[in-house]
Amino acid sequence: MRFPVYLHNVATLALDEDKCTGCGACLDVCPHAVLVRHNGRVRIDDRDACMECGACATNCPVQAVTVQSGVGCAMAVINTALGRSSSSCCCVIETSEQKAANSSGSTATPR
Amino acid sequence: MSYTVDPGLYAVGQPDAGSPVLVTANYKMSFDRVRRSLDGRNAWLLVLETDGINVWCAAGKGSFGTNELVLRIEGARLEQIVSHRRVVVPQLGGPGVAAHEVKARSGFRVTFGPVRCEDLGRFIDAGFKAAPEMRRKTFDTWERLVLIPVELVDALKVAAVAVPLFFLLGGLGGPGTFWSNALNYGLFAVVCLVGAIVAGAVLTPILLPWLPGRAFSLKGLIPGIAMAVVLVGLRTSVWASPPAPLEIPAWLVLVPALSTYLAMNFTGASTFTSLSGVKKEMRIAVPLQIPAGVAGVALWIGSRFAS
Known part of the structure; x- marks a missing residue:
């Protein structure tokens, strides 16, 4: 059995080969070598190894790579289902809007 | 519980205008491990505010992100401190940091470093090139x-x-x-x-x-x-x-x-x-x-x- 690889055919990773310019930015950030360059073209080589971290999509300058990113954490799914907020637990499923709010939020450093 | 360092620019060894700039989180363990892995090399360390969360988790949340990196580059006046225009971001910061946006907003090119800070020395010595195994996250x-x-x-x-x-x-x-x-x-x-x-x-x-x-x-x-x-x-x-x-x-x-x-x-x-x-x-x-x-x-x- 290959390890580490998780469930078959669930990852939401997609590559629009018409949009892709082959710049390879996605290849550098993927921690599981899901994407490869083949004859100058980027393609998805091992979708089952994708953990949906979202690094490839974030770093694609032309939005050719898309994925519904999130943390693969059962406790986060439970926390979110129970309506706990991120302030009460470090681990919740955040929507892309919340993530965007975090990354553009103030950089004030209360301590 | 707080296990943090203040965000901002730090000198490791005796860095000069040509020394590499390495980006990390303000989780003290991340900061210390990056410093230690430099093993005597001179470098600038640009610490982002992630509320003491490690790079990967903070990148997933977005706090280790494009905006924070751009603001820290500006806040540290990095363009006056180094003559080059490269920042090395840990690869696992990728979910939060969009290299092309950082380049457009700050003029600095993001080079993604290795997954493990233990590989940083070899990565720098190889001219900021990561071997394929440095790009893989294992779970041994x-x-x-x-x-x-x-x-x-x-x-x-x-x-x-x-x-x-x-x-x-x-x-x-x-x-x-x-x-x-x-x-x-x-x-x-x-x-x-x-x-x-x-x-x-x-x-x-x-x-x-x-x-x-x-x-x-x-x-x-x-x-x-x-x-x-x-x-x-x-x-x-x-x-x-x-x-x-x-x-x-x-x-x-x-x-x-x-x-x-x-x-x-x-x-x-x-x-x-x-x-x-x-x-x-x-x-x-x-x-x-x-x-x-x-x-x-x-x-x-x-x-x-x-x-």
């Missing part, structure tokens, strides 16, 4: 072992309530006095709860690559069943008193149910599980775990009063 036995204490602390928070409760409930009903019952049935309940935690939060992580199945809840079932069989063997052989009716089936159900639940929670610590996969696994596993847990507890409470 040692990486899994060091996570076990985290799983145990989480499990023990619940166990701190459940263990005394089961011990005292063991004293109710039954043939003897309260304390002799507690020391028989209650004490065995404590042993079973601890055994279930060991199966789900210790044995499953250690044996992860070799356990059958891909879903973590399925992987946790094998150590859970094995643990239940061993415990029942103990209960029916060397234990001081014979088992009460329903007591054996109660633990044969409850120990595997707890083990599979705890194993499922190890998805959060793993380095390769996807959210889509975890949701799919939970849609099947949780509707089985909850009835099994309820049935196990009901059987055991029944065993206290069945004659």
Whole structure:
């Protein structure tokens, strides 16, 4: 059995080969070598190894790579289902809007 | 609990205008490990505010992100301090940092460094080039072992309530006095709860690559069943008193149910599980775990009063 690889055919990773310019930015950030360059073209080589971290999509300058990113954490799914907020637990499923709010939020450093 | 360093620009060794700029989080452990891995090389360390969260988790949340990096580059006046226009961002910062946006907004080119800071020296010496194995996140036995204490602390928070409760409930009903019952049935309940935690939060992580199945809840079932069989063997052989009716089936159900639940929670610590996969696994596993847990507890409470 290959390890580490998780469930078959669930990852939401997609590559629009018409949009892709082959710049390879996605290849550098993927921690599981899901994407490869083949004859100058980027393609998805091992979708089952994708953990949906979202690094490839974030770093694609032309939005050719898309994925519904999130943390693969059962406790986060439970926390979110129970309506706990991120302030009460470090681990919740955040929507892309919340993530965007975090990354553009103030950089004030209360301590 | 705060284990942080102040964000901003730090000098490691005697850096000059040509020295590399390495970006990290303000989690003190990340900061210290990056400093140590430089092994005498001179560099600038640009620390982002992530509220003491490590790079990967903070990048997933977005706090280790494009905006924070651009603001720190500007705040440190990096363009006046170094003559080059490159910042090295850890690869696992990728979910938060969009290299092309950083370039457009700050003029600095992001080069993604290796996954592990132990590879930083070789990465720098190779002209900021990562070998393919430096780009892979592994999950080897040692990486899994060091996570076990985290799983145990989480499990023990619940166990701190459940263990005394089961011990005292063991004293109710039954043939003897309260304390002799507690020391028989209650004490065995404590042993079973601890055994279930060991199966789900210790044995499953250690044996992860070799356990059958891909879903973590399925992987946790094998150590859970094995643990239940061993415990029942103990209960029916060397234990001081014979088992009460329903007591054996109660633990044969409850120990595997707890083990599979705890194993499922190890998805959060793993380095390769996807959210889509975890949701799919939970849609099947949780509707089985909850009835099994309820049935196990009901059987055991029944065993206290069945004659």
